[in-house]
Amino acid sequence: xxxxxxxxxxxxxxxxxxxxxxxxxxxxxxxxxxxxxxxxxxxxxxxxxxxxxxxxxxxxxxxxxxxxxxxxxxxxxxxxxxxxxxxxxxxxxxxxxxxxxxxxxxxxxxxxxxxxxxxxxxxxxxxxxxxxxxxxxxxxxxxxxxxxxxxxxxxxxx
Numbered sequence: 677x678x679x680x681x682x683x684x685x686x687x688x689x690x691x692x693x694x695x696x697x698x699x700x701x702x703x704x705x706x707x708x709x710x711x712x713x714x715x716x717x718x719x720x721x722x723x724x725x726x727x728x729x730x731x732x733x734x735x736x737x738x739x740x741x742x743x744x745x746x747x748x749x750x751x752x753x754x755x756x757x758x759x760x761x762x763x764x765x766x767x768x769x770x771x772x773x774x775x776x777x778x779x780x781x782x783x784x785x786x787x788x789x790x791x792x793x794x795x796x797x798x799x800x801x802x803x804x805x806x807x808x809x810x811x812x813x814x815x816x817x818x819x820x821x822x823x824x825x826x827x828x829x830x831x832x833x834x
Contacts, residue, residue, distance in 0.1 A: 677732045677733075677782070677785075678732060678733045678777075678780055678781040678782060678785050679732060679733070679736055680736050680740070682780050682781075683776065683780060687776050688740075689754075690769070690772070690773050690776065691737060691773055691776065691777065692737050692740045692741060692744075692751065693751050693752055693755055694737075694769075694770060694773045694789075694793055695720060695723060695724035695737075695741070695792065695793060695796040696720055696721075696724060696751045696752050696796075697752070697755065697766055697769050697770055697773075698720070698770060698793040698794070698796045698797040698800075698828060698832075699716060699717065699719070699720030699723075699724075699796050699797060699799070699800035700752065700766055701763060701766045701767065701770070701797055701824050701828055702716060702797050702800040702801045702821050702824055702825070703716050703717075703800065704757075704762045704763050704766060704824075705763060705818075705820040705821050705823065705824035706818040706819075706820035706821045706824075708804065711804070712803075712804040715803040715804040716800040716801075716803045716804060717800075718803065719799040719800050719802070719803035720796050720799060720800045721741075721745065721751075722799065723792075723795055723796040723799040723800075724737075724738065724741045724751070724796055725738050725741050725742050725745070726738065727788075727792050728788075728791065728792055728795050729788045729791075729792075731784065731785045731788045731789075732785070733777070733781055733785045733788075733789060734785070734788055734789060734792055755769075757769070763824060767827060767828065767831050770793060770828065770831050770832050771831045771832070774786070774789070774790060774793075774831065774832045774833070777789050786833075787833060789832075790832040790833035791833065793828065793832045794825070794828060794829055794832060794833075797824070797825055797828050798825060801817045801818075801821040801822070801824075801825060802817060
């Protein structure tokens with residue numbers, strides 16, 4: 677069982693924001709308007725506060741996310757993708773966070789964490805329809821978003 681105290685403070689910060697970084701990957705893959713961005717953010721928040729399984733690590737991350745939301749703290753505070761293409765920088769951040777978790781967590785927790793990141797990204801991708809005109813002929817998940825989801829699965833598992 678892996679808990680918050682197993683990680684340094686900066687490592688834990690990166691782990692807690694990882695579901696939001698996964699959601700950001702989707703937003704960067706196919707940027708839309710402000711309404712679409714808000715829907716994607718809300719879907720990511722819902723996913724980040726409700727992990728798909730009950731591993732201790734996931735529960736502690738979700739509790740920290742809930743506390744941040746109650747205190748009106750932005751989960752991505754301090755995070756800026758590097759100067760490389762933003763999508764690549766986001767994937768690299770998730771790769772590094774997955775390595776942090778892999779180094780200290782059980783294989784079951786590591787797999788669950790990776791799956792949770794994919795679930796968070798999927799929730800963002802399905803939050804708003806893409807393209808079309810006034811909703812007609814719009815796609816639930818755009819090609820760009822699907823491509824990013826596939827790449828994210830390769831990086832974090834799940």
